[in-house]
Amino acid sequence: MLSPQWLDELRSRVTLSSVVMRTTKLQKAGREWKACCPFHEEKTPSFYVNDEKGFYHCFGCQAHGDVIRWMTDQRGLAFIDAVKELASEAGMEVPAPDPRAAERAEQQAELHDVMAAAQAFFRESLEAPEAARARSYLNSRGFDAHTCERFGFGYAPNTRNAIKKALQQFPEPMLIEAGLLIPAEERDPYDRFRDRLTMPIHDARGRVIAFAARILDAHKKDAPKYINSPDTPLFDKGRTLFNLHRAGPASRKSGRVVVVEGQMDAIALASAGIEEAVAPMGTALTERQIELLWRLSDKPILCFDGDTAGQRAAMRAVQRALPLLVPGRSLQFVTLPAGMDPDDVVKRHGAAYFDSLLEKAFSLAEKIWLSERNATTLTSPDEKALLRARLIEHAFQIKDRELQGLYRRHLLNYYYDEIAPKFPKFSREKTSHGYISKESLSKLSYFVEHGSREILIRAVLAALARRPNLIPQYWERLHEYHPRDAEVQYALDVFFDVAESRLDGVADPAPALLKIAEQTVPFHFPFLQAAASDESVCEYIDQALAILVERPEIEKQLELATKRLDETGSSEAVESQAYWRKRKEDLDRKTREVRYGHIGNAS
Numbered sequence: 222m223l224s225p226q227w228l229d230e231l232r233s234r235v236t237l238s239s240v241v242m243r244t245t246k247l248q249k250a251g252r253e254w255k256a257c258c259p260f261h262e263e264k265t266p267s268f269y270v271n272d273e274k275g276f277y278h279c280f281g282c283q284a285h286g287d288v289i290r291w292m293t294d295q296r297g298l299a300f301i302d303a304v305k306e307l308a309s310e311a312g313m314e315v316p317a318p319d320p321r322a323a324e325r326a327e328q329q330a331e332l333h334d335v336m337a338a339a340q341a342f343f344r345e346s347l348e349a350p351e352a353a354r355a356r357s358y359l360n361s362r363g364f365d366a367h368t369c370e371r372f373g374f375g376y377a378p379n380t381r382n383a384i385k386k387a388l389q390q391f392p393e394p395m396l397i398e399a400g401l402l403i404p405a406e407e408r409d410p411y412d413r414f415r416d417r418l419t420m421p422i423h424d425a426r427g428r429v430i431a432f433a434a435r436i437l438d439a440h441k442k443d444a445p446k447y448i449n450s451p452d453t454p455l456f457d458k459g460r461t462l463f464n465l466h467r468a469g470p471a472s473r474k475s476g477r478v479v480v481v482e483g484q485m486d487a488i489a490l491a492s493a494g495i496e497e498a499v500a501p502m503g504t505a506l507t508e509r510q511i512e513l514l515w516r517l518s519d520k521p522i523l524c525f526d527g528d529t530a531g532q533r534a535a536m537r538a539v540q541r542a543l544p545l546l547v548p549g550r551s552l553q554f555v556t557l558p559a560g561m562d563p564d565d566v567v568k569r570h571g572a573a574y575f576d577s578l579l580e581k582a583f584s585l586a587e588k589i590w591l592s593e594r595n596a597t598t599l600t601s602p603d604e605k606a607l608l609r610a611r612l613i614e615h616a617f618q619i620k621d622r623e624l625q626g627l628y629r630r631h632l633l634n635y636y637y638d639e640i641a642p643k644f645p646k647f648s649r650e651k652t653s654h655g656y657i658s659k660e661s662l663s664k665l666s667y668f669v670e671h672g673s674r675e676i677l678i679r680a681v682l683a684a685l686a687r688r689p690n691l692i693p694q695y696w697e698r699l700h701e702y703h704p705r706d707a708e709v710q711y712a713l714d715v716f717f718d719v720a721e722s723r724l725d726g727v728a729d730p731a732p733a734l735l736k737i738a739e740q741t742v743p744f745h746f747p748f749l750q751a752a753a754s755d756e757s758v759c760e761y762i763d764q765a766l767a768i769l770v771e772r773p774e775i776e777k778q779l780e781l782a783t784k785r786l787d788e789t790g791s792s793e794a795v796e797s798q799a800y801w802r803k804r805k806e807d808l809d810r811k812t813r814e815v816r817y818g819h820i821g822n823a824s
Contacts, residue, residue, distance in 0.1 A: 223304065227316060228289070231304065234311035237288045238270045241277060244295065259295055260284040274549070283473035285516065332455050335391050335399045336421075336429040342387040343375025343419045343432075352376035354437045355418045362485070363568065368492040372420060377434060379416035382409075400431065400450035413450070420484055422449070422456065422502075427466040431456035433484050433502075447483070449502050458502035460509045463487055469517055471496035478517040479579065480506070481524050481563050482531060489564035493572040498563075505537040508545060515550050522582045524555040526562050536592050539585065543618035546585075553582035586628055589615050590635040602705070605640055609710065610703055612636055617700070626717070633714050662733055665715040668708065670740035675709050677812060678702070680746045681765050682716050684758060686737035691755065692720050695762060702769045705776070746816060765815050768808055775804050 238247060238254045247254040247270060258268035258279040267281040278285045286294060292303030308315050346352055355376045359369055377383065384401050385393070393410060396402045402410040417434035424430045431450035438444075450456055462468075464487045472478040479498045481487050490498040497517075501510055506523075514521040523538055525531035535554060542552050555578050557566055567575050583591075593611050597604050616629035669679050669686075685692050699717070704710055719733035747753060748761035779801040786794040 223316065228304075231307055231311055231313060232275055232287055232289070234313065235288050235307050236272055237275055237277065237291070238272050240288055240307075241270050241291060241295075258282060258284065274547070280476075283476055285473070331395065332399050332453070333428050333430075335388065335395055335401070336431075336455065338388050338391070339384060339399070339401055339432070340373060340375065340421050340429045342384065343377060343414075343421075344373060345375075346378055346383075347374060347376040349376070349378070351378060358418060358435075358437060362489070362564070364488070364492060368488065372488050372491075373429075375419040375421075377412065377414035377417045377419050381411040381415065384412045384414070385410070398453060400453045400456065414448070417448070420488075422461065422463055422484075423466045424455070424461070425466055425469070430461070431458075433463070435485075447503060458504065459507040460513075461502060462499040462510055462513055463502065464491065464499050465513065467491065468497045468499045472517040476518070477579065478514055478521045479524055480514065480521055482526060482534065483562075486563040489567060490575070493567045493575070495567075495572060495575065505534050506541060508541050511538070511542050511545060511552075519549050520551050520553045522553045522555055522579055524557065524563060524579070527557045527559045532556070532592065535588065539588060539592075539615075540618070542585070543615065544620050546619050546624055547621050548624060552585045552588075554585070554588045555579060555582045586631045587635075590632060594635070594639070599640065606703060606705070608640070609633070609636055613700060630714070630718055637711065637714075661715045662719065662736065665712050665719070666737055666740055668712040669737055669742065672708075672712075675704070675706065676742065677765050677815065678704070678709060678713070678769055680742050680749060680816075681762055681769070682712070682737065683740060683742055684746075684748050684762060685720070686716075686734045687749070687751075688755065688758060689720070689734050691759065691762070694759075695766065696720075698766050698770075702766065703773060704769075705773050761815055764811065768811055768815065772808055775801060775808055779805055 241247060241254070241256075245256050245259045245268075247256045248266070250269070252271070252273065254270040254272075255266040256268045256270075257263050257266050258281055260268075260279060261282040261284075263281055268277065268279040268284075270277045276285060276287050277291060284294070288307060289300070289303050292298050292307065293300055296303070298306070305315055347355060355374075359374060364372075364374075385396065388396060388401070393402065397404050397410055401413055403413050404410045414432060414434045416438065417436055420433045420435075421429040422431040422433055431453070433447060433449050436444050436446050449458060452458060463484045468478060468487075475497050477497060479490065479495065481490065481498055481500050483503070484500050487498040487500045490496075499514070501507070511521075523535055525535045538552065557563065557578070561569070563575065566578070589612070593608055593615075597608055599605055599608065612632040612635075613629055616625055616632055619625040619628055665682075669683050672679050685695065699713065702713070704713070716737070719737070742749060746761070748758045779798070782794065782798040782801045785791075786798050788794075
């Protein structure tokens, strides 16, 4: 068996477009290539090849895959033959068969036989008299015979050894390894699933690899409502999505994939005609499951319940997705009416209404904003500052630098629109450096030249605008500064936007930076002098940023100490106020040193 690492290396060594253009005529389209799709008839190109991302995609028929998939789907080669041909081109040797891997493959093949036999037994048991409650439950959900047959519902009898007796042709250790029996000390292994409705879980090839089972006795309050098979050589719950083998083909037709919380939700949607629904295994979405979803759609739609638990699950998915984001890949969200799950919505309002909700899915950035905005009352400046900091913190989880900056700006747009409406929102007016309003740029320039109190940050921004080559090394440290003044916060945000071109490798300073650099600061700062070396400028900026980051906390603590002194008059309060007053005096002294050039030798 070939390891995922080896296959990734093979994909990285082969240029996808060079392989595709052997049989399909490609035209250059920016960073991509385009063509009329080879998988279906069309007159205008909707088939694109992206070498950077390593995949092809057709917006017409939704055909999608990497270079290996191209060889198997378009060329008709077997997987191993495709790998061998590509490896020969890439100068790689296909690893010799690993005896241990062959042994594992043989073991898995035997376990597939076990699971197939177990599924047949559960299906047969559903027709037995003792399965009446299971059949009644399926009827209450409105599942017809076709749905029950298609999704393979079954019944696990209410005994400790039913599956063991039914599958006597397999050795007991194999039944334990398949997750069907639970081993016990000093007694015989016993059935994992008892008196439960069963649902098979399949792999991407449609083979049964595990089971989910629902309780039927509502009076068993201590028992979990649903249980799944444990992780086995066949089943890894963090790498499996329920109904993926059916949703994959359906998503190519619809152009979307819908993620719901539970297996029953996915089945309910499929029975209503929404076939492209999948569900995790009773846990929050994992990074691997998100990657699986992106193979089907660039923007999967997460449709979780509107209750607190559902929204927590959605935000956990957000946290796991943020570091994985790249241009063109994201998540979308639909929040269902309070107290309703997908099955409720479909039954009450119909599939067309549910479709309309999916069409109105909102973005990942909006999901972050709504979740954080609704998590606090925003009745104090501290709460507002915390909200802003949390929005920035979410953006910084994104590893892609360009996306990180765009998300930060987008999230802060929401913030300034609601929390600080007196400052202009970022507009979609194009300038040489990107998207930012002329009003915002003018306000920043005015702030640098004429701002009253915040002389130190004004000088730092002016210095960095004049020496944009220094911006990347101070990028993260500037984000550590959270001023208490909303106008300074706004000025910083605008500066980040106009400076982003430097982080993208642009050789010359953007005109917007030059506009800021031309502003004068009405005090003497040695590091603003043209003759100062980069080294001396950095020395002053380091000191200035240390002061700026430290000052808000010192001022806050001094205020609190003074308040405690007024309230208690205790000796401890006197000492605390004296301590923080001394810290502020030291900070003011350092500020004067930076302003008038008493540190280092910068002139």
